[in-house]
Amino acid sequence: MITVEGSCDPRFAAVREAFERNFAERGDWGASVCVYLDGARVVDCWGGYADTARTRPFGADTIVSVASTTKGMVALCVHMLAERGKLHLDAPVARYWPEFAAAGKQDIAVRWLLSHRAGLPAIRQSLPAEALFDWEAMTGALAESAPWWTPGVRHGYHAITYGHLVGEIIRRVDGRTVGAFLRDEVTGPLRADFFIGVPEEADARAAEVLAPPPPAAGEPTIWDTILADPESVSGRTFLNPPRTPDLVNTRTWRAAEIPAANGHASARGVARVYAALARGGELDGIRLLEPATTDRAIEEQSRGRDTILTLPTRFATGFMLGIPGGIFDCGPGRRTFGHPGRGGSIGFADPDARIGFGYVTNRYVTGTAKHPDRRVLSLVDAVYAALR
Secondary structure: OOOOEEEEOHHHHHHHHHHHHHHHHOOOOEEEEEEEEOOEEEEEEEEEEOOOOOOOEOOOOOEEEOHHHHHHHHHHHHHHHHHOOOOOOOOEHHHOOHHHHHHHOOOOEHHHHHOOOOOOOOOOOOOOHHHHHOHHHHHHHHHHOOOOOOOOOOOOOOOOHHHHHHHHHHHHHHOOOHHHHHHHHHHHHHOOOEEOOOOHHHHHHEOOOEOOOOOOOOOOOHHHHHOOOOOOHHHHHHHOOOOOHHHHHOHHHHHOOOOOOOOEEOHHHHHHHHHHHHOOOEEOOEEOOOHHHHHHHOOOOEEEEOOOOOOEEEEOOOOEEOOOOOOOOOOOOOOOEEEEOOOOOEEEEEOOOOEEEEEEEOEOOOOOOOOOOOHHHHHHHHHHHHHO
16 A cells, blocks of 8 residues: 655645555556645645665655656746747747758748757667767757758657757757756746756655556557657657667766756656746746746647657647647646656646646556556546536
8 A cells, every 4th residue: 555645735635536546546656746726736745666676755855757748848948038039939940050050951940849840850860879968969960960851841749859959059049058047047946846967966866767567468559659660750759869768767867968858857846837837937936937928838839640659749839738638638728738758747737727737657657548547637637626
């Protein structure tokens, strides 16, 4: 039996119950969930273990590698710089990064990078494993690459390259890396645990990530479809540079800045940032964005079948948006936005309900059509049931 700790406003008691059931019925090992309502923390629960051996309890300040949940933080950084006049979303990337104009990319707009329309989800040149940790190697290869499709005409998930493409623009216009900008301008002022590049002093708080359990026989996962041909654009999106499954549990991974995929956060940290965005960009006197900037940031840019993921996706400029039946489908007319991460983590804001939500887990799960991962859905359903 897992003992869930933390606090929960009585109105949201069903969220705690759903969280407990995630451990009892849905395979969670160590996890935390946090919900803000109009700037007040109404759910703050955690439980389970931070390691496979069950020697370390999963605590309120345990941080987890949250995969693509990181992308939402990168998008926020870009919109902050745009609001300050440091960059323009409709300007060509080459204005800020001249080398990027090579191979016919001179007209690709910054907006297309953020909305996965640039045609650069994969690097054509085969790279060694160590290139993933070499910023210049990754950005140099992207600058030389020709797009896989005509930029702007369709979208396809830039799973890893998103972070280097957008992160390099941040570095060029601001001088800081995306991890440093996030720390200095967002998470530091907000006192929120979300790192792109975990400092040594926080390393002991990182949970061990458990590999996903194998699916039932005859139930293919999305990865079976995407990786069926390793040399296809979809295959190369996830396999170039190559990496081993255990890499996520190394200090090398935690210390690096791979801004599309290796953020480390607690549920409190994720929810606190989105709580600010749910209130027009401000929380506890810390303003990240003006309300009008947030409204523009979540305007739809891409919708339909994703060229890489081969399923429907919907994006604003950097943030993922809801689709019917998906994890952001929180009710008719909801303007929810945020980003999920492979394995189960998620952060999102609902500016209409003024909800900021964060969930992190160290038990990565890949659902199937017959047996979807219900952990996040159960929590989100309980949050919105409480609001009725």
